[in-house]
Amino acid sequence: MNIWMVLIAATALSSVLCNVLIPMAWRTALVDHPCERKQHGVPVPLVGGLAVYGTMMIMMVAILPLEVNIRLFLVASSFMVLIGALDDRYDIDAGVRFIAQLLAAAVVVFGADVQITHIGDLFGTGVIELGPLSMPFTLLCIVAAMNAYNMIDGIDGLLGAMAMVAFAGISLLALMHNQYLPLVVATILFGAMIPYLVRNLGFKLRPVRKIFMGDSGSMLVGFTVVWLLVMLTHPESVLESWFDSRPDLSSVRPVAVLWLIAVPLMDMFAILSRRVMKGQSPFKPDREHLHHIFMRAGFSARQALTIISIIAVAKLGLGLTLEWFAVPEPIVLSIFVAIFVLYLLMLKNIWKIVSWVRQHRDVETHN
Template identity: 45%
Template sequence: MYTMTIAFTTFFFAFLAIKFCKPVAVEMGLVDKPNERKQHSGHIPLIGGISIFIAVLAASLLWLPDTLELRMYLIASAMMVFIGALDDRFDLRVRIRIVGQIIVASLMIYGVGGYVSNLGNLFNQGDVTLGSMGILFTYIGIIVVINAYNMMDGIDGLIGSLSINTFTAIAILFIMSGQTTYLSYPLIIATAIMPYLMFNLGLFDKVFGEDTKKIFMGDAGSMFVGLSVIWLLTMGTQGEQASFRPVTALWICAIPLMDMLAVVFRRYKKGKSPFKPGRDHLHHILQRTGLSSKQTLVLISTIAVVFSGIGLLGEYFEIAESIMLISFITLFMLYNLIIKAITK
């Protein structure tokens, strides 16, 4: 009953935030305009991420205990959303975005001591510990995950579906471990994303009419989602109350990670900036094969669920971390070969 109350409250706040923010976004020019890379019609309000954060903030302050972790998370998230909103409105330079992400990462690392110091028993020789290098590793990991989810926001419903899949998998991992300290976090975030996803896909149109035309998440939302993912993964895999193994984290966010790493590698080989926008992501490639946007969405979302399922099963049956790691690397190599074949 308590969980249902939190979910209902979060959904309600997210829905209200969308209805309130849409006219404000249009008035302020916080809209996405079509161009050579963005093939949509009309000016679409970029308020999905802002509405999600408002709902998470309201539900967290209302229902969750006041802890240092919660305060630092909300402050870091607010900064991330603000930087993302500025990028949505003014198209910030990559360097400015990265500096902002580093500042936000510092709140997590030094504010609550949340950094990756243990990678688990990856080679059957005992746990791989990073010591002080864990701080640098965490900075890199935060930037990678934030931008991995940011890069997946390319077709309607994709970033929302992948995010809900990831947060649901994290919640299941917390339940499986019996460690429920952070369980409410992924449940609240996943629920806050649902109204955005419904508006983005036009599921409310028949009920509420034309006033509910689609909205986009924007960089404010995709970077907030990425930050939340890496924050929860770090809290869930590190420390004395670790709930699941670090290698499992690779599987529950496999699609964003694989896509980003593959894109960065391809662009590096061509001498291009890895952060420059382009139409060489997985969803773009699949669409060029003849799949529609909806077919692409269903296919990628299904694969993401399967990958998360593999991670959950590996955790449940305690499959050796070395096997899970080798399997992931093998899958990534296969992924690159398939994408290369499709592209040709």
């Protein structure tokens, strides 16, 4: 099936599902109510994730051969979406949600043998094999990604934008390495995100009813992203039949995929480290995320979204360029770590930066 047709079909189907699910959300009370930590003033349906999931499920079943790996992924993602929807509706305990995330990850890790067996030649001393740590490391990566995307869902459009950056990056890497399956799945998810993003941002092209992604959507995004990234970096073990039938297929270097999820990943680790250093629970909600910082500096939510999206696209472009030119992995890792350290230093001095930005904006206003 032509990849552009896949994109168009996914976008159209997701739009239809959004229209169908919004009335159902009101009937089942699957809505997000305003509170002191939230910016919206009226209840908003939490069906974005369900529309994306429905689109993914229908299209994957319709156009892909349902091998064991794909079937188990669909089962695990269905379970994760169910738990997320229950969390959206009943606000389940964080511990229960964490156990559910581990169970969903275990389905693909142990059931389908989807695992990260090596992390590449990061230090110039040869490929680092994980051995017996492969399965627990893969579980950790899946759960971390689900929570990273869940945590970054703080302002309108941000989760959708970060997801689309990741899926666009996966599609481009898949094209570079002749991997058809991740290309198709990432294209489906990219297309499914478009109607959600239009409704979430409330574009006035035509009257739209606002929706949120919900935990079901944010966890689905994180889960799918890691599944696709493992597929890109370990195609010979994850997709044996596809690998055998495509002799031109090659694997992506593990260090390259960090750039696809750089913003959610860096934001999550920075937030968790700050909470632990303050003696707080790492799962305690707060207003210290990157988008909150931009807004305290005087930027609007839409401006913060634009700036963070540009940063994410720039990091993606840098990562793809480094992969295209096959820059040695130790150098790629060093660049990534340097950017992360710069990010942490910025956060450490954030109030000085915020004060400077406010003064600069005040001067421009008065002039």
